[in-house]
Amino acid sequence: MAFSPELLSRIGSYASRLSAAREREDVARRRALRAEGEEFAGHRPYRPGEDLRRLDWNLLARLDRPFVRVHRSGTSESWVVLIDTSPSMAIGRPGKLQSAAEAAAAAMALGLRLGARIELRVGGAGDSGTALHLGRRSDLSRAVKELERLDASRGSGLEALLGEPGVISSLRTGSGRGAGRILLFGDLLDVDPRQVMALGEGRRHVHLGQVFAPEEWDPGADLSPRSRGHRVATGSLWMDPESPSAARHADASDIAGYLARLEAFVEGWSRLARDHRMSHAVWRSDEPFEDHLPALLR
Amino acid sequence: MDLKQIAAPAVEGALPYGLTWGLERPMAAALFLFPLIVLLLSFRRTRPRSAWLSTARFFPDQGKKAGSERRRSLPLSRAAAIAGMCAATLALMGPTPAPGEPGSERFVCVVDRSPSMYLASGTDDPARTRLSAAVEGLSQALRDRSRKSSRGIELMWVDGTDPAADATAPLPWTAGLPAEWNGAPRRPRSEPRFGAFDKVGVIWITDRVPVSPGQWAGYAASGGASVPGAIGTTRAEGGEPATLLWSGVSGAAPTVSSTGPQTRVVVDRALPGPLIELVTLWAADRGAAVTANVSAAELEIVQVAGDNAAAPTGQAARVGRDGWSALVRAVSSGDPSGLPPWLVSEDGTSALSSGPGRVECRIAEFVTEPSDDAAFAVSIASLLDGAILPHPDVVPLAERQAAGARGVSLPDLSLPLDELDPRTLERLSRDAAGRTAGALLVAAAMAGAAALWLRLVGR
Numbered sequence: 001m002a003f004s005p006e007l008l009s010r011i012g013s014y015a016s017r018l019s020a021a022r023e024r025e026d027v028a029r030r031r032a033l034r035a036e037g038e039e040f041a042g043h044r045p046y047r048p049g050e051d052l053r054r055l056d057w058n059l060l061a062r063l064d065r066p067f068v069r070v071h072r073s074g075t076s077e078s079w080v081v082l083i084d085t086s087p088s089m090a091i092g093r094p095g096k097l098q099s100a101a102e103a104a105a106a107a108m109a110l111g112l113r114l115g116a117r118i119e120l121r122v123g124g125a126g127d128s129g130t131a132l133h134l135g136r137r138s139d140l141s142r143a144v145k146e147l148e149r150l151d152a153s154r155g156s157g158l159e160a161l162l163g164e165p166g167v168i169s170s171l172r173t174g175s176g177r178g179a180g181r182i183l184l185f186g187d188l189l190d191v192d193p194r195q196v197m198a199l200g201e202g203r204r205h206v207h208l209g210q211v212f213a214p215e216e217w218d219p220g221a222d223l224s225p226r227s228r229g230h231r232v233a234t235g236s237l238w239m240d241p242e243s244p245s246a247a248r249h250a251d252a253s254d255i256a257g258y259l260a261r262l263e264a265f266v267e268g269w270s271r272l273a274r275d276h277r278m279s280h281a282v283w284r285s286d287e288p289f290e291d292h293l294p295a296l297l298r
Numbered sequence: 299m300d301l302k303q304i305a306a307p308a309v310e311g312a313l314p315y316g317l318t319w320g321l322e323r324p325m326a327a328a329l330f331l332f333p334l335i336v337l338l339l340s341f342r343r344t345r346p347r348s349a350w351l352s353t354a355r356f357f358p359d360q361g362k363k364a365g366s367e368r369r370r371s372l373p374l375s376r377a378a379a380i381a382g383m384c385a386a387t388l389a390l391m392g393p394t395p396a397p398g399e400p401g402s403e404r405f406v407c408v409v410d411r412s413p414s415m416y417l418a419s420g421t422d423d424p425a426r427t428r429l430s431a432a433v434e435g436l437s438q439a440l441r442d443r444s445r446k447s448s449r450g451i452e453l454m455w456v457d458g459t460d461p462a463a464d465a466t467a468p469l470p471w472t473a474g475l476p477a478e479w480n481g482a483p484r485r486p487r488s489e490p491r492f493g494a495f496d497k498v499g500v501i502w503i504t505d506r507v508p509v510s511p512g513q514w515a516g517y518a519a520s521g522g523a524s525v526p527g528a529i530g531t532t533r534a535e536g537g538e539p540a541t542l543l544w545s546g547v548s549g550a551a552p553t554v555s556s557t558g559p560q561t562r563v564v565v566d567r568a569l570p571g572p573l574i575e576l577v578t579l580w581a582a583d584r585g586a587a588v589t590a591n592v593s594a595a596e597l598e599i600v601q602v603a604g605d606n607a608a609a610p611t612g613q614a615a616r617v618g619r620d621g622w623s624a625l626v627r628a629v630s631s632g633d634p635s636g637l638p639p640w641l642v643s644e645d646g647t648s649a650l651s652s653g654p655g656r657v658e659c660r661i662a663e664f665v666t667e668p669s670d671d672a673a674f675a676v677s678i679a680s681l682l683d684g685a686i687l688p689h690p691d692v693v694p695l696a697e698r699q700a701a702g703a704r705g706v707s708l709p710d711l712s713l714p715l716d717e718l719d720p721r722t723l724e725r726l727s728r729d730a731a732g733r734t735a736g737a738l739l740v741a742a743a744m745a746g747a748a749a750l751w752l753r754l755v756g757r
Contacts, residue, residue, distance in 0.1 A: 089352075090350075091352050096352075187353075212353070213351075213352075215351065216352065216353045237348040237349070238350075238351040238354035239348060239354060240352060240354040241350045243355075246354070246355065247348075248355070248357035248358070254358055257356075258353075258356045258357050262353055262356050265356070
């Protein structure tokens with residue numbers, strides 16, 4: 001995993017723009033985000049067109065100048081970010097794990113700007129993984145370092161992470177006032193939907209970030225258009241990194257069925273998210289996180 | 299004898315009209331390397347690609363088919379492209395049909411068996427005839443030819459003086475002339491009309507070098523000096539048989555010799571009475587000896603036996619010619635001899651037939667005597683005189699003339715695979731080459747277009 005200075009700059013810029021936009025959103029939207037309450041952060045000059053209910057009338061009376069009260073959304077909110085580090089996340093150029101980590105870093109940057117307390121959980125090899133607690137904006141560098149250590153060849157999937165005894169209950173209660181938002185990043189191929197539905201019980205909001213590699217959307221994506229038909233027609237052996245023995249042989253006649261089943265799988269998660277008031281976004285690992293994160297953090 | 303009856307040698311891979319394939323630019327075959335490389339690369343790349351895909355489970359499970367199976371299928375578009383390249387390469391190589399090259403050369407020897415060919419060739423060896431000299435000259439030429447070529451040489455022999463003769467089976471050239479042809483035919487024959495045998499692969503065996511050599515045929519001429527000897531028979535002043543002798547000098551008058559050869563006649567004693575009496579008188583008058591040796595006789599007079607010659611029961615019929623007539627009873631049946639009829643009865647049956655050296659009689663008995671004995675005798679004598687063969691020692695003057703120098707000229711081409719002359723073969727070759735190249739180029743273009751189309755439709 002690599003987080004270049006340019007990528008970190010993109011993450012910071014994105015979090016800044018999104019947090020500013022959040023401040024300009026309507027009250028109802030903002031209140032919806034403040035699931036566990038809000039915290040007074042200070043004053044700033046009133047800008048014409050702003051909601052007069054945010055005007056600090058006492059200050060106006062004392063200073064004769066209009067100021068509005070600034071609250072930090074999610075200040076008291078707890079986020080839990082889970083990242084799939086199973087071998088399947090190593091697929092793709094760039095890899096799915098890289099894409100998921102970038103999206104998670106951007107989401108955490110936004111959460112820290114909004115004052116959320118964030119717990120980063122990643123699967124490890126042979127144990128329950130790592131849990132990193134973040135509370136200040138400066139903690140983002142620690143999170144990035146932790147993300148840079150991720151290795152799909154030695155990690156575990158979300159299913160293993162959620163399947164450990166007490167993990168779900170821990171997530172629901174969390175530390176202190178419990179998790180307000182649970183963000184899952186991965187391909188969700190090995191996740192039991194019932195586990196995800198259990199995460200969403202209560203007032204927790206579950207965000208499902210589903211990432212696939214380009215070649216998973218088009219098994220011939222790494223081939224030139226002129227040779228793609230031939231290569232698929234003459235057959236390819238596709239192997240699941242998490243189940244190498246279950247290799248599948250595909251030719252041209254199998255591609256359509258494959259895509260239909262993949263789209264049905266994605267649609268199933270989308271329908272589950274819609275039915276249970278979860279956020280769901282799906283993207284390709286070669287697409288920038290800025291294109292899909294707004295939908296995920298809705 | 300028709301040369302078309304000569305069986306053409308079978309050659310493996312021969313094209314119609316005796317053509318086989320040749321290549322104008324065989325080095326262009328190196329271009330086959332390109333389609334070969336494409337073919338090899340195609341099979342190399344048809345190995346199933348193995349790749350990791352976490353969504354592999356969405357492919358249908360086809361069992362163990364996916365294992366290490368190596369497919370050897372070739373895309374249609376690439377197969378068409380390879381075919382096009384091969385066709386274009388073939389067109390560049392310039393396939394050209396050419397006259398076929400059999401495993402061994404084969405010639406047809408048309409032999410002149412006229413009397414001159416059996417005269418002495420002029421050497422000290424009296425048994426060496428012009429025919430044997432011509433064959434020796436041919437053998438020498440064939441020996442030289444065989445030394446220059448690894449191919450064998452076979453000869454088929456044809457009696458050019460016998461229109462009904464067939465060619466012999468192909469024989470090695472060392473086998474020489476058929477042994478039975480070393481003796482002259484009993485009936486003198488005329489020199490062949492060699493112009494009718496001017497064909498590829500034909501060799502004329504004669505004594506004189508042809509004044510107008512054939513365009514395609516070759517020749518082996520013995521040559522030879524003039525041969526003095528008997529050129530005819532006559533009667534001496536006393537009525538005795540005599541011989542006309544020629545000295546061998548051109549323009550010299552023949553001399554009469556009283557010691558000429560005696561004519562020998564075979565008379566069948568079963569002939570009807572009037573005939574046997576007349577034949578006996580005729581032989582005595584001509585000084586001919588009556589003998590039983592058929593092979594040495596100049597004339598054979600035979601009675602054809604019917605189904606019941608001892609007691610003929612057929613109807614009597616009248617015959618007659620040259621001023622005489624008689625009522626005769628012919629034999630009831632009998633195999634036809636093939637000789638032309640000389641005397642035919644009023645009911646259409648042949649009573650007497652004759653040919654060179656032979657007279658056949660089908661009259662079983664004379665019911666009535668000939669109406670005119672003198673006319674009958676003159677008529678029958680003329681029949682016998684016309685049928686009698688000349689003595690073997692008597693050779694016409696034209697045959698005894700000098701045959702000039704010896705000469706041998708083998709034809710350039712051996713027997714073609716079919717009855718086509720070289721010009722026809724050349725024209726067919728040009729036409730076939732043009733058609734072949736055109737067809738190959740069209741095939742290459744069509745294969746290329748098909749490959750492009752198949753590529754566009756993803757096949």
